[in-house]
Amino acid sequence: MNVSANISTSLAAKTVLLGVTGCVAAYKSAEIVRGLQKAGVRVKVVMTEHAGEFIGATTFRALTREPVAMRLFDEPGDAIHHISLAKEADLFLIAPCTANVMAKIAWGIADDILTTTALATTAPLLIAPAMNVGMYENPATVENMKMLADRGVQFIEADEGYLACGDVGKGRLAEVDVIVARTLEALEVTCDLAGKRVMITAGPTVEAIDPVRCITNHSSGKMGYALAGAALRRGAQVTILSGPVSVSAAQGVTVVPVTSASDMLEAARACFGEADIAIFAAAVCDMRPVASATSKLKKETAGESLRTIELVENPDILATLAAEKQKGQVVVGFAAETDEVLANGKKKLASKKADLIVANHVGNGIGFGQDANKAWLIKANEVIDVPEMPKDDLADIILNHALELL
Ligand code: C5P
Numbered sequence: 001m002n003v004s005a006n007i008s009t010s011l012a013a014k015t016v017l018l019g020v021t022g023c024v025a026a027y028k029s030a031e032i033v034r035g036l037q038k039a040g041v042r043v044k045v046v047m048t049e050h051a052g053e054f055i056g057a058t059t060f061r062a063l064t065r066e067p068v069a070m071r072l073f074d075e076p077g078d079a080i081h082h083i084s085l086a087k088e089a090d091l092f093l094i095a096p097c098t099a100n101v102m103a104k105i106a107w108g109i110a111d112d113i114l115t116t117t118a119l120a121t122t123a124p125l126l127i128a129p130a131m132n133v134g135m136y137e138n139p140a141t142v143e144n145m146k147m148l149a150d151r152g153v154q155f156i157e158a159d160e161g162y163l164a165c166g167d168v169g170k171g172r173l174a175e176v177d178v179i180v181a182r183t184l185e186a187l188e189v190t191c192d193l194a195g196k197r198v199m200i201t202a203g204p205t206v207e208a209i210d211p212v213r214c215i216t217n218h219s220s221g222k223m224g225y226a227l228a229g230a231a232l233r234r235g236a237q238v239t240i241l242s243g244p245v246s247v248s249a250a251q252g253v254t255v256v257p258v259t260s261a262s263d264m265l266e267a268a269r270a271c272f273g274e275a276d277i278a279i280f281a282a283a284v285c286d287m288r289p290v291a292s293a294t295s296k297l298k299k300e301t302a303g304e305s306l307r308t309i310e311l312v313e314n315p316d317i318l319a320t321l322a323a324e325k326q327k328g329q330v331v332v333g334f335a336a337e338t339d340e341v342l343a344n345g346k347k348k349l350a351s352k353k354a355d356l357i358v359a360n361h362v363g364n365g366i367g368f369g370q371d372a373n374k375a376w377l378i379k380a381n382e383v384i385d386v387p388e389m390p391k392d393d394l395a396d397i398i399l400n401h402a403l404e405l406l
Contacts, residue, residue: 014090015043017044017089018036019097021050030060033063042066047060047069047070093183101115102148105127124186125152126186129171131171133169133171135171154186159173196235197271198228198277202219202225202228202242213297219245224281230396265320275329284317287311289310290311291310330406332356332398336359337360355402372390377397
């Protein structure tokens, strides 16, 4: 692949912070610097002291013509160097990344200049791991990678082949051309939502019956959080109004935790006015108990109130806020249906005054909690049939259409 063909004026103003860790493949980082520079990108290097055992800071200093950070306190003119590096980066690429550094980032350990910068930055993080196959496949590494991916960190998968230690298997640093191309791709998409505010409702709402019992809906929050991660990567300022979920948001997303539909409406109203794109992905309970008891209702004495819980309708957050929509705002809703997905989705587009409805099948193990989804995107005069794909990819397609409507 000829990376110089990718030179783009929009990339000229971008800074990639390249993190280099202690691994035999560290020498390839010099080629990564050159590949990115050929595309017009400014590269700064931050390396661990262990990386210094494999490649010298002088090499990177000569290639980048920038200071190279290796120790937390070695920049006399910049007492908090990790913070200035963190802020300067449009993208933080760590290539090669060892299992150790990945584990530290996953757990928030910041004990050197590289991991401290990783903890401080709000720039998208792109990791190209390289290590022995045993380390790559170790459940601890697999868990750490999953944890980071759930938070929106992107990975450039290691290749299979001969490893420096003589073993054969997965763990070789991906090819330099692939790393450069993926980095440029990540930088390009970073731009199209720059300056835009995106708000997303996500997860279930929980309506209290008493302090121990509740009414709720099935929802893992994965779709809403995938949308948040994708919008963030594309440069938006993102706020999630989230019911209780176990997924984590990408670093840099503002999360407002809420419980009930009324809380969610209040929190959503507070950011709707400022939002360019408002996405309503939450599984909001349609009803809530008329009253929530302050103490646990006892089966023996309050059996009747438990057997017959009187319900009242919750506000429709999407419909309420879409009715207040101003010019220049785009509203996206979801329709999770067991039957007549398209027909019901079309009805919702009109009844809720949304600009776009993402309709999908749910029930019988489909939809909820899964990493992939099959959907139809319904607009006023167009229906797009989107094949089943990971929620992260679907998120980008939804954002493409929302952006087009803006
Ligand atoms: O009416 P239904 O619940 O199927 O509509 C789904 C869409 O409406 C979703 O986008 C959901 O987040 C939103 N909704 C809402 N408030 C409600 C009910 C649904 O925002 N009370």
